[in-house]
Amino acid sequence: MMNIGLLKNLFKEKKLSLSYPRLLIYQELSKALGPRSPLEIYQNLLKKKRKIGLTTIYRSLELFESLGMVFKIVNGSSVRYKLCEVENHHHHIVCKGCGDVVELNFCDISDWSKKVTESTGYQVVDHQLSFFGFCKACKPSAGRIQKTESRMENRA
Numbered sequence: 001m002m003n004i005g006l007l008k009n010l011f012k013e014k015k016l017s018l019s020y021p022r023l024l025i026y027q028e029l030s031k032a033l034g035p036r037s038p039l040e041i042y043q044n045l046l047k048k049k050r051k052i053g054l055t056t057i058y059r060s061l062e063l064f065e066s067l068g069m070v071f072k073i074v075n076g077s078s079v080r081y082k083l084c085e086v087e088n089h090h091h092h093i094v095c096k097g098c099g100d101v102v103e104l105n106f107c108d109i110s111d112w113s114k115k116v117t118e119s120t121g122y123q124v125v126d127h128q129l130s131f132f133g134f135c136k137a138c139k140p141s142a143g144r145i146q147k148t149e150s151r152m153e154n155r156a
Contacts, residue, residue: 037079097139
């Protein structure tokens with residue numbers, strides 16, 4: 001997680017204003033134990049007598065995401081954000097059971113980028129990659145997986 005000094009430097013480097021509402025939103029995310037929705041951030045700030053509009057929260061989170069400061073987790077109509085602890089380029093794995101997010105501090109997809117360029121003619125300049133699965137606590141047992149698969153086969 002970025003300290004306030006690094007945050008200020010990042011905003012200055014990008015010629016962006018680190019407004020008081022943005023700072024409060026950042027601080028709220030940094031104290032959160034897990035991913036938070038914009039509404040949860042809004043409600044937590046209201047409890048602390050910090051009145052910030054929900055639109056400001058959405059816009060700030062989108063800005064934070066574009067700067068690589070937060071990871072956006074979309075699950076159906078639910079959207080939550082988690083502050084990234086790793087500052088350089090990285091990827092994530094999200095538990096489909098509990099929603100836990102783990103940052104992966106490595107990225108070696110140069111072969112994939114090369115194949116994409118060769119097959120499409122595009123010049124690859126960036127990428128986003130997320131993994132989804134079940135953490136140890138949520139991992140379905142082999143028996144449950146087989147029952148689910150057999151129920152799915154019976155429906156077909």
